[in-house]
Amino acid sequence: xxxxxxxxxxxxxxxxxxxxxxxxxxxxxxxxxxxxxxxxxxxxxxxxxxxxxxxxxxxxxxxxxxxxxxxxxxxxxxxxxxxxxxxxxxxxxxxxxxxxxxxxxxxxxxxxxxxxxxxxxxxxxxxxxxxxxxxxxxxxxxxxxxxxxxxxxxxxxxxxxxxxxxxxxxxxxxxxxxxxxxxxxxxxxxxxxxxxxxxxxxxxxxxxxxxxxxxxxxxxxxxxxxxxxxxxxxxxxxxxxxxxxxxxxxxxxxxxxxxxxxxxxxxxxxxxxxxxxxxxxxxxxxxxxxxxxxxxxxxxxxxxxxxxxxxxxxxxxxxxxx
Ligand code: DGY
Numbered sequence: 001x002x003x004x005x006x007x008x009x010x011x012x013x014x015x016x017x018x019x020x021x022x023x024x025x026x027x028x029x030x031x032x033x034x035x036x037x038x039x040x041x042x043x044x045x046x047x048x049x050x051x052x053x054x055x056x057x058x059x060x061x062x063x064x065x066x067x068x069x070x071x072x073x074x075x076x077x078x079x080x081x082x083x084x085x086x087x088x089x090x091x092x093x094x095x096x097x098x099x100x101x102x103x104x105x106x107x108x109x110x111x112x113x114x115x116x117x118x119x120x121x122x123x124x125x126x127x128x129x130x131x132x133x134x135x136x137x138x139x140x141x142x143x144x145x146x147x148x149x150x151x152x153x154x155x156x157x158x159x160x161x162x163x164x165x166x167x168x169x170x171x172x173x174x175x176x177x178x179x180x181x182x183x184x185x186x187x188x189x190x191x192x193x194x195x196x197x198x199x200x201x202x203x204x205x206x207x208x209x210x211x212x213x214x215x216x217x218x219x220x221x222x223x224x225x226x227x228x229x230x231x232x233x234x235x236x237x238x239x240x241x242x243x244x245x246x247x248x249x250x251x252x253x254x255x256x257x258x259x260x261x262x263x264x265x266x267x268x269x270x271x272x273x274x275x276x277x278x279x280x281x282x283x284x285x286x287x288x289x290x291x292x293x294x295x296x297x298x299x300x301x302x303x304x305x306x307x308x309x310x311x312x313x314x315x316x317x318x319x320x321x322x
Pocket of ligand 1: 074075076077078100289290
């Protein structure tokens with residue numbers, strides 16, 4: 001009689017979203033990451049690792065999970081995974097590019113517009129007892145059309161933000177490690193490459209669309225904020241740690257920049273008593289860049305495809321390269 005094929009064991013930060021659970025049901029046995037993490041507990045055996053809510057994965061953890069053949073991440077950003085540690089152990093890492101860039105760019109524009117036109121403040125006011133009469137003099141915002149958007153990071157998301165901003169009659173400056181001539185050609189004459197300092201000095205809105213790397217960590221801090229116009233708005237749809245949070249809070253409190261719209265923060269979430277949470281000129285969302293039902297579904301599918309391919313010992317559909 002043939003032996004039953006063992007179901008692969010996959011360590012994951014739980015609870016997982018219901019769609020992912022559905023895609024994994026019957027195909028893998030999920031082991032909670034929390035049961036593996038405590039220092040000093042016995043190493044466990046598992047075939048794969050699935051990261052859902054950005055848990056930190058480093059060599060010390062990997063050494064305590066024996067037999068891992070693949071790390072599959074739900075999402076495109078893998079700054080929470082020490083890629084060098086995975087590589088040193090011969091473990092491929094997969095992510096989910098190609099399914100979330102437009103959705104994230106949509107949120108970037110939504111934040112820009114919400115901040116410029118004071119949508120969140122307006123919503124609060126319209127619901128409050130203070131709203132008793134229309135007054136053409138209240139809640140004046142900042143114009144969007146005709147203004148300059150500086151995009152830092154011209155990858156798949158940055159390029160989509162640029163296209164949307166140009167549709168809103170904005171001019172785009174961008175800064176990127178490498179010039180993106182094909183994006184410039186497609187969006188000419190409304191886009192131009194700029195050095196970082198130049199972009200910061202000339203932009204009315206600055207949007208961060210870059211991955212978090214050693215190079216971009218703390219990129220927006222005391223010195224770079226000082227280059228921005230006092231009327232400028234900073235929008236972050238990248239990772240919180242691209243910005244020095246305390247420097248940003250000081251710049252906003254001192255009126256050295258006008259406003260900020262943040263989908264990501266460092267730390268995330270911010271302490272509940274953090275000054276940034278008290279400022280009316282700050283719009284803040286809880287890391288919603290790719291949060292639509294359709295996009296989350298596609299992210300689940302791609303991440304599970306990566307996981308299953310790795311468990312079978314096959315190349316990943318979307319391997320992360322360093
Ligand atoms: C991403 O794709 O990196 C988003 O932050 C969701 O994880």
